[in-house]
Amino acid sequence: MDPVLQLINLEKTYDNFKLDKISFKLERGYIMGFIGPNGAGKTTTIKLILDVIKPDGGQVLLFGEPSTNAIDIKERIGFVFGDNAFYEFLSAKEMAEIIARFYKQWDWNLFHKYMRDFGLNIKQKIDSYSKGMKVKFLLACALSHHAELLILDEPTSGLDPVFRSELMEIFQHLIAAGEKTILFSTHITSDLENIADYITFINQGKIVFSTEKDTLLEQYALIKGGSQVREKIVNTGKIQGLLNSKVGFSALTNERNWFIKNQIPGILIERASLEEIMVHYIRGDKENVQPALQRL
Amino acid sequence: MFSLLYRDFKILKKTWTFYFGLLYFLFLLPVTQKGSFFTQTYLQYFLFIYFSYLIFAYLTAYDYKYNALTFIPALPITKKDIVAARYLLAGITFLLCLTLQHIAKAIILLKDNQAIIFNQLVNYAHIGMIFIAFSLFFSIIIPLYYKLDYQATRWVMYIAMLLTVAVTGMLTGIIPNPNQPWFLLTALGTGLFLLLFSFRFSVRILENKNL
Numbered sequence: 267m268d269p270v271l272q273l274i275n276l277e278k279t280y281d282n283f284k285l286d287k288i289s290f291k292l293e294r295g296y297i298m299g300f301i302g303p304n305g306a307g308k309t310t311t312i313k314l315i316l317d318v319i320k321p322d323g324g325q326v327l328l329f330g331e332p333s334t335n336a337i338d339i340k341e342r343i344g345f346v347f348g349d350n351a352f353y354e355f356l357s358a359k360e361m362a363e364i365i366a367r368f369y370k371q372w373d374w375n376l377f378h379k380y381m382r383d384f385g386l387n388i389k390q391k392i393d394s395y396s397k398g399m400k401v402k403f404l405l406a407c408a409l410s411h412h413a414e415l416l417i418l419d420e421p422t423s424g425l426d427p428v429f430r431s432e433l434m435e436i437f438q439h440l441i442a443a444g445e446k447t448i449l450f451s452t453h454i455t456s457d458l459e460n461i462a463d464y465i466t467f468i469n470q471g472k473i474v475f476s477t478e479k480d481t482l483l484e485q486y487a488l489i490k491g492g493s494q495v496r497e498k499i500v501n502t503g504k505i506q507g508l509l510n511s512k513v514g515f516s517a518l519t520n521e522r523n524w525f526i527k528n529q530i531p532g533i534l535i536e537r538a539s540l541e542e543i544m545v546h547y548i549r550g551d552k553e554n555v556q557p558a559l560q561r562l
Numbered sequence: 563m564f565s566l567l568y569r570d571f572k573i574l575k576k577t578w579t580f581y582f583g584l585l586y587f588l589f590l591l592p593v594t595q596k597g598s599f600f601t602q603t604y605l606q607y608f609l610f611i612y613f614s615y616l617i618f619a620y621l622t623a624y625d626y627k628y629n630a631l632t633f634i635p636a637l638p639i640t641k642k643d644i645v646a647a648r649y650l651l652a653g654i655t656f657l658l659c660l661t662l663q664h665i666a667k668a669i670i671l672l673k674d675n676q677a678i679i680f681n682q683l684v685n686y687a688h689i690g691m692i693f694i695a696f697s698l699f700f701s702i703i704i705p706l707y708y709k710l711d712y713q714a715t716r717w718v719m720y721i722a723m724l725l726t727v728a729v730t731g732m733l734t735g736i737i738p739n740p741n742q743p744w745f746l747l748t749a750l751g752t753g754l755f756l757l758l759f760s761f762r763f764s765v766r767i768l769e770n771k772n773l
Contacts, residue, residue, distance in 0.1 A: 316636040318773050340638035353628050368637045431650035
């Protein structure tokens with residue numbers, strides 16, 4: 267069976283940014299966390315997937331078919347742009363009436379059910395909703411036409427932890443039946459720790475990795491120690507990012523087992539969270555790591 | 563495409579923009595009654611284009627404010643349809659304005675105890691000129707809007723509107739005896755050609771635009 271979503275060497279160049287031949291795929295029934303710092307290229311990638319902008323090279327395949335001008339394929343996709351709740355001066359009902367006309371499969375019963383489940387008043391104006399309620403409304407719209415693929419661009423950005431955890435529960439519930447697939451873009455990586463099956467990390471327009479979350483958390487580790495062992499750790503050539511502090515250092519490796527096996531004295535090996543992986547990759551002291559890598 | 567027209571209708575209804583139509587009609591009555599060259603040409607053309615402009619400007623302003631040029635293309639619709647809906651709405655506005663103008667004219671005729679006959683009600687020169695003014699205005703404005711966005715084009719819209727009215731007003735004075743069916747047909751042909759050319763240009767702009 268074809269992957270629900272597949273990106274092949276996708277390219278897009280702006281004046282000050284380049285999305286550089288990115289490739290990854292997402293199989294049916296899974297949640298992929300699409301992580302990266304602000305400006306890494308997440309939204310550009312999502313716009314390319316949704317055919318909002320044209321790529322300079324490469325291809326997006328949705329359900330095995332090219333996404334360009336594919337109206338029937340877009341019928342099977344629901345999207346949530348975290349910073350956009352459509353025309354907010356309209357009531358939720360009025361906005362849904364507009365959206366409904368674009369989808370052949372729009373199901374009013376399902377829409378009303380989601381609005382009830384999410385505790386939203388359909389007659390209320392969208393601009394009187396809180397940020398979290400707007401996201402829920404967008405989600406209700408995205409789900410009410412029986413979308414098979416949900417594309418969520420920073421849906422939790424700016425939401426409080428309680429609302430975020432509620433949304434995570436909704437996503438988990440949606441995925442439970444195995445029919446829906448979710449691409450979840452966020453820079454709040456803690457949201458993904460419990461729900462994502464795959465993680466794709468993008469930085470400066472390049473894919474750093476795209477892999478199973480469990481494998482990722484198995485492979486990666488933080489090596490912590492005092493400054494006296496710092497040089498030795500860097501010289502192993504197995505460090506992806508290094509953060510220095512007054513008392514020592516914290517280094518990211520994707521060869522956790524190697525460090526466990528070799529038992530270097532004076533270091534502490536800890537599991538790395540997604541956030542730690544991201545921070546070490548981005549902020550990690552490249553000046554210290556690169557020479558070590560070059561010696562390999 | 564009709565989903566987008568429905569959206570436009572909803573926005574216009576919600577924002578009371580439809581009431582501009584009533585205002586336009588109220589302005590038309592005295593303007594139509596006075597028979598000077600100025601009121602029959604410049605002022606009528608100006609009101610016509612200005613009302614059409616207001617509808618277009620309101621909708622594009624809301625699109626800009628709510629980032630609709632990003633989320634609308636994400637829906638199951640092609641960019642060609644998005645552009646086509648804008649041109650179609652302009653066409654509907656044209657027909658609406660023309661109808662209002664003729665209703666105003668019929669009221670004036672009735673008020674002066676004159677019979678409403680075709681030759682008195684329909685002026686080929688007037689319809690032809692207005693169509694040229696209208697198509698010239700939208701042929702310039704719509705591609706510009708897609709190229710530069712609402713913020714950058716709103717002042718250009720005003721200038722284009724005044725220029726269009728001035729040019730067509732002058733044409734009315736220059737062309738000898740334009741109140742003939744051939745003139746209307748020529749005007750319709752020219753206007754439609756301009757709009758078609760502009761439409762294709764707008765589609766190309768939107769398809770290549772980094773939204």
